[in-house]
Amino acid sequence: MPIKTVSFEIRRQASPDAPAVWESFELEWRPGMNVISAMMEIAANPRTRDGRETTPITYDSNCLEEICGSCAMRINGRARMACSALIGNLEQPIKLEPLSKFPLIRDLQVDRSVLFQNLMAVKAWVPIDGTYDLGAGPRVFPQQQEANYPLSNCISCCCCMEVCPQFNESTGFVGAATIAQVKLFNNHPTGRVLKEERLRALAGDGGVQECGYAQNCVEICPKGIPLTNAISDVGREVVVQKAKDWLRG
Numbered sequence: 695m696p697i698k699t700v701s702f703e704i705r706r707q708a709s710p711d712a713p714a715v716w717e718s719f720e721l722e723w724r725p726g727m728n729v730i731s732a733m734m735e736i737a738a739n740p741r742t743r744d745g746r747e748t749t750p751i752t753y754d755s756n757c758l759e760e761i762c763g764s765c766a767m768r769i770n771g772r773a774r775m776a777c778s779a780l781i782g783n784l785e786q787p788i789k790l791e792p793l794s795k796f797p798l799i800r801d802l803q804v805d806r807s808v809l810f811q812n813l814m815a816v817k818a819w820v821p822i823d824g825t826y827d828l829g830a831g832p833r834v835f836p837q838q839q840e841a842n843y844p845l846s847n848c849i850s851c852c853c854c855m856e857v858c859p860q861f862n863e864s865t866g867f868v869g870a871a872t873i874a875q876v877k878l879f880n881n882h883p884t885g886r887v888l889k890e891e892r893l894r895a896l897a898g899d900g901g902v903q904e905c906g907y908a909q910n911c912v913e914i915c916p917k918g919i920p921l922t923n924a925i926s927d928v929g930r931e932v933v934v935q936k937a938k939d940w941l942r943g
């Protein structure tokens with residue numbers, strides 16, 4: 695019986711300034727194989743389909759269970775997590791490319807630190823003084839927990855930003871993930887203390903008004919986060935905040 699195989703076309707780039715080249719690989723198929731397990735095999739034995747030795751492939755991964763958000767890449771043209779992409783569900787040859795909207799480091803690895811800068815700009819945290827025991831925090835009711843839980847599932851993969859037509863250098867748009875985190879932390883009884891600052895951070899250029907409601911983000915999000923609802927809610931609050939600030943002079 696012939697051995698079942700899996701074929702890959704991988705976009706390689708040794709450095710940000712090096713030319714991009716495509717390399718083909720072929721592996722023996724195993725049940726339950728996913729893109730990351732295939733990449734591990736290729737990286738351990740970097741030999742192209744025609745038997746030529748090449749350099750090990752560079753990519754990010756960590757948890758291998760769609761929790762850390764590090765393995766996002768374009769798989770057959772679609773931004774998604776490599777660890778949850780089952781080979782059996784993909785058309786072959788499987789085409790792997792890095793995310794296109796983030797600075798390339800090498801091969802499939804990109805620098806997504808812009809998301810962390812954006813989260814810092816909107817103070818996406820609960821401000822507490824950790825130097826002494828503050829006692830129990832305010833009670834969060836089950837209804838609030840239910841509303842907030844989906845927003846807390848963000849894994850910072852940046853897929854929503856990759857597919858957003860508005861996320862580009864000319865708009866400086868922060869992207870859907872950051873806006874959803876503003877909603878999450880503004881909903882939190884302690885996090886709410888920074889609510890006005892967060893809304894002001896989203897009021898100017900690159901803020902929530904850059905969104906064109908194309909909905910690509912909500913369709914691609916691997917965690918099913920209600921991004922467009924969050925954008926609408928935060929958008930309304932930004933307008934109210936602007937009006938309050940104007941009245942206050």
Ligand code: SF4
Nearest residue numbers: 858905906908909911
């Ligand atoms: S709704 Fe469209 S424009 Fe707005 S963040 Fe999502 S993808 Fe971008």
Ligand code: SF4
Nearest residue numbers: 848849851852854915
């Ligand atoms: S909102 Fe969804 S797509 Fe965007 S970074 Fe978070 S998990 Fe990824």
Ligand code: FES
Nearest residue numbers: 756758760763777
């Ligand atoms: S390796 Fe963590 S999400 Fe894929």
